Amino acid sequence: MLLLPGMYMAADSPIHRLDPRAKMGAALVLMVLPFSVQRPLAYLVLIGVVAAVAWLARAPLKPLLRTLRTVFWLAVIMFVFYFFTTPGRPLLTLGEITVTWEGLIAGGLQVYRLCLVVIVAALLTYTTSPLQMTHGLEALLCPLARLGVPVRELGMVMTIALRFVPTFFDEMETLARAQRARGAEIGSGPPWRRLRSLVPVMVPLFVLAFRRAEDLAVAMEARGFRCSPHRTRLYCLSFTRWDGLAVLLVLGLAILVTR
Amino acid sequence: MHIRVECLTHIYAPGTPAERFALREISLEIEPGERVGILGPTGSGKSTLVQHIAGLLKPTVGQVLLDGVPAHAPTAEARARRRRVGLAFQYPEQQIFETTVFREVAFGPRNLGLNGEEVTRRVRWALETVGLDPEAFGARTPFALSGGEMRRVALASVLALLPRVLILDEPTAGLDPRGREDLLARLDAWQRETGATLVVVSHHLDEVARLVERVVVLQEGRVVADGPARALLGDGNLWRSLGLAPPPEVALLEALQQLGWPIPPECWPREELAREILRQWQKRHSQQGARSTQHAARSR
Numbered sequence: 001m002l003l004l005p006g007m008y009m010a011a012d013s014p015i016h017r018l019d020p021r022a023k024m025g026a027a028l029v030l031m032v033l034p035f036s037v038q039r040p041l042a043y044l045v046l047i048g049v050v051a052a053v054a055w056l057a058r059a060p061l062k063p064l065l066r067t068l069r070t071v072f073w074l075a076v077i078m079f080v081f082y083f084f085t086t087p088g089r090p091l092l093t094l095g096e097i098t099v100t101w102e103g104l105i106a107g108g109l110q111v112y113r114l115c116l117v118v119i120v121a122a123l124l125t126y127t128t129s130p131l132q133m134t135h136g137l138e139a140l141l142c143p144l145a146r147l148g149v150p151v152r153e154l155g156m157v158m159t160i161a162l163r164f165v166p167t168f169f170d171e172m173e174t175l176a177r178a179q180r181a182r183g184a185e186i187g188s189g190p191p192w193r194r195l196r197s198l199v200p201v202m203v204p205l206f207v208l209a210f211r212r213a214e215d216l217a218v219a220m221e222a223r224g225f226r227c228s229p230h231r232t233r234l235y236c237l238s239f240t241r242w243d244g245l246a247v248l249l250v251l252g253l254a255i256l257v258t259r
Numbered sequence: 260m261h262i263r264v265e266c267l268t269h270i271y272a273p274g275t276p277a278e279r280f281a282l283r284e285i286s287l288e289i290e291p292g293e294r295v296g297i298l299g300p301t302g303s304g305k306s307t308l309v310q311h312i313a314g315l316l317k318p319t320v321g322q323v324l325l326d327g328v329p330a331h332a333p334t335a336e337a338r339a340r341r342r343r344v345g346l347a348f349q350y351p352e353q354q355i356f357e358t359t360v361f362r363e364v365a366f367g368p369r370n371l372g373l374n375g376e377e378v379t380r381r382v383r384w385a386l387e388t389v390g391l392d393p394e395a396f397g398a399r400t401p402f403a404l405s406g407g408e409m410r411r412v413a414l415a416s417v418l419a420l421l422p423r424v425l426i427l428d429e430p431t432a433g434l435d436p437r438g439r440e441d442l443l444a445r446l447d448a449w450q451r452e453t454g455a456t457l458v459v460v461s462h463h464l465d466e467v468a469r470l471v472e473r474v475v476v477l478q479e480g481r482v483v484a485d486g487p488a489r490a491l492l493g494d495g496n497l498w499r500s501l502g503l504a505p506p507p508e509v510a511l512l513e514a515l516q517q518l519g520w521p522i523p524p525e526c527w528p529r530e531e532l533a534r535e536i537l538r539q540w541q542k543r544h545s546q547q548g549a550r551s552t553q554h555a556a557r558s559r
Contacts, residue, residue, distance in 0.1 A: 177315045178354040181346040182416060183370030200366065203356035207402070 008129050014242070015057035015127045020136025022243035026250040027124040033254055034113040042257040043112065049253060050119055057127045067122040068115055075111045082107035130162035135237055152227040160216070164209075171208060175201045260343055260423045260456065262289040262312055266321035269307050269480075273319065281307040283480040284321070291423070294450060294457045296467035296488060299477035300502050305460045306349065308477065309426045312458070313346040325424075342371065345422030349429045351413035352406065360386070360404075360412050361397040367420040385419035386412075388449055390441060407438040414442075418449065424456040425449075431466055443469055464506045468492050468529075476501065508532050 010016075015023070030053075034046055054064060068075075088102030128136070138155035145151045176186050179200040186197050269282040282304045289295055297305050310316045311323050314330035314337065323330040325340040348354065357363035364382045373381070383393040389411040396404075401412050414430065430446070431439040443466055450457045461467045467474065467488070474491045476484035478501055484491055491497065495505040495513050505513075508529045515522050515536065522535055 174348065175354055177310065178346075178348045178351070180315060181313050181344075181348070182354075182367040183342060183420065184366070185370070200354070200356045204354050207355075208353060 007125060009126055010129070011058055011127075013056060013058045013127065015053060015123070017242070018127075018246055019237055019239050019243040020128050020132040021139050021237060022239065022247050023124060023128055024133070024136050024140060026246055027120050029250050029254055030120045031117045033257060034116045037257045039257075045253075045257055046116060050116060050123070054119070054123055057123055059123060059126055064119065064122055064126070068118055071114055071118050075114050078110045078114065079107040082110050131159060134159045134162070135233070135235075139237060150227070152231070156227060164212070168205070168209070172201060172205055175204050260340065261291055261324075261326050262424065262456070263324040263327075264288070264308075264312070264321075265324065267308070267311060267318055267323060268320040269304075269311065269316065270319045280480050282311075285477075285480070285482055286321075287475060287482060287485060289424075289456060289458065291456055292454050293473060294471040295459070296471035296474045297458060297460045297477065298462060298464065298467060298474055298503075300462060302479075303477040304480040305462075305477055306428055309346060309428060309458060309460055312424070313344045313426060314341040315346070342420070343423040344426065345417040345420050345424065346426045347414055347417045347428060347430065349432065350410075351417070352409035355401045355409060355413060358400060359397065360391070360399050360401050361393075363401050363412055364416045364419050367416055371420065381419045381421065382415075385415040388418055388445065389415045390445055391415065407434055410434065410438075411442070421453075422455060424458065426458040426460070428460045429463075430459065430461075431463065439466065446470065462503055464492060464498065464503065468506055511536075 018026075030046075030050065034043075037043065037046065054061075083099055083103045083106075084097065086100055086103035086106045088100035090098050091101050091104060092099050125133075134155050137158070138151055141149070141151045141154075180186060184197060184200055186201060187194055189197070264285055264287050267282055267285040268280070271279045271281055285304075285308060297308065299305050307316065311318060312325075312330065314323070314325070317331050325337070325344065328334075328337050328340050330337060330341060330344075355363055357366060361382055364385055365378050368378045368381045382397070386393045386396060391408065391411050396408070396412075401409060404412065410430075410433075414427075417425070427446070431442055434442065446457070447470060449455075457470070459467055459470055471488050474484070474486065474488045475482060476491065476497070483501075484497060492506060493509055493512070495509045498505040498509070504510075512522055512532060520536075520539055522532075522539065
């Protein structure tokens with residue numbers, strides 16, 4: 001699936017309505033902040049702010065927290081690493097190994113940062129449709145187009161890719177069933193055999209994907225599609241007062257907690 | 260193999276906003292060696308039903324019994340039964356993945372754990388059955404074949420499993436008329452030779468009429484008609500109520516009846532209908548001929 005935790009859920013909330021550019025900018029700031037604050041109170045404030053955003057976005061609590069599962073092992077590894085390698089006041093000594101109070105705090109802090117980043121990212125994907133996200137990203141990266149980066153083309157590629165993710169999953173399932181009907185055992189046995197058993201599904205999947213890509217390209221060209229700078233959109237992004245306010249609030253928060 | 264579908268209900272994505280009933284309490288039996296057509300408009304649940312018969316889906320409620328064993332059960336007994344059910348999906352050529360035609364057709368038999376000699380024998384037989392010369396096609400790459408040839412390779416790869424029940428989901432979709440006729444004739448011959456059960460899913464009434472004796476009609480996941488093909492296919496009103504075009508013969512029969520030709524509705528299949536039309540036409544023609552001769556004589 002997508003690398004981003006969580007998925008878009010259509011709903012009507014103040015956060016859903018924000019301009020994707022404002023939302024992505026604000027989310028970026030909120031993801032950096034946990035790494036740049038020092039005081040314990042600031043940590044709590046950040047948690048409070050993220051919780052407030054989640055409440056405003058009408059995000060269901062359980063699925064939101066479940067996105068943390070995706071980084072569970074990463075969190076464990078980070079915690080263990082900091083726990084055992086940070087020097088300081090000894091907390092416990094087991095033979096050669098000494099763990100410290102500082103290690104406990106540093107490990108906990110890393111986990112806290114990781115969790116906050118994941119939740120903010122999940123809130124962003126939860127409240128922003130993939131299409132909006134691509135538009136926003138394209139708009140934010142626009143300055144790079146002057147340097148010769150094909151921003152518009154990349155945006156188009158991303159939009160199309162996201163559009164076909166569900167289609168691919170449907171096709172994969174159908175293909176797996178079709179091969180199972182021919183006696184194939186898909187996804188069972190030892191790792192090497194399991195990998196090999198995917199060939200009858202992956203090869204046709206790629207064949208279908210390439211054929212579809214060709215058809216799509218022809219269809220787009222037949223309709224005169226070009227990634228020209230003069231291309232217009234049905235839905236224009238509009239940066240309203242509320243978006244400005246949201247950005248100002250987040251920037252204000254950033255100044256407040258990092259002071 | 261005896262197939263018994265008991266009160267089968269299938270719900271896609273249950274408990275979500277996208278929840279959809281694909282099948283609602285379907286019950287039917289298919290005897291060994293029967294030729295059954297499953298008809299219905301798009302979205303009526305035809306494909307879902309046959310995938311259940313092949314044991315590929317888990318019923319939400321109810322069950323499918325293959326010789327009395329639940330088709331979806333994880334037991335060895337059920338697996339052995341499932342292996343005797345061959346299912347060719349819609350556009351089966353999309354599942355082709357091997358480097359040569361031979362290897363593609365051999366995939367099924369190899370999965371059955373057969374030895375090389377038996378695999379070769381079955382591949383040759385299957386390719387011949389669908390009308391492809393094993394010598395000429397065996398070593399070619401399937402992706403360079405025409406659409407019709409790829410379809411044949413895909414069907415051969417199912418036949419090579421020597422199924423006791425063969426299920427074909429829209430077997431002739433996208434083929435040209437000649438390819439369609441040829442394929443139907445070969446499937447017909449295959450069924451007569453092996454005596455296996457044949458289940459054909461289609462919304463193309465014409466081809467089903469050629470191939471099956473019994474028709475099960477689905478609409479919105481329910482069985483709305485089940486009976487001899489002869490009786491059901493001639494029922495133009497049934498097809499129109501389903502939003503399907505009646506077979507051309509039925510349209511012709513109805514048009515002639517409207518014009519006052521006394522053609523009995525049992526004139527079916529097309530050969531019989533043709534004979535009846537010819538007979539009545541000759542009768543009328545001879546009458547008309549006599550009248551026009553008189554007319555010509557008078558005007559002279």
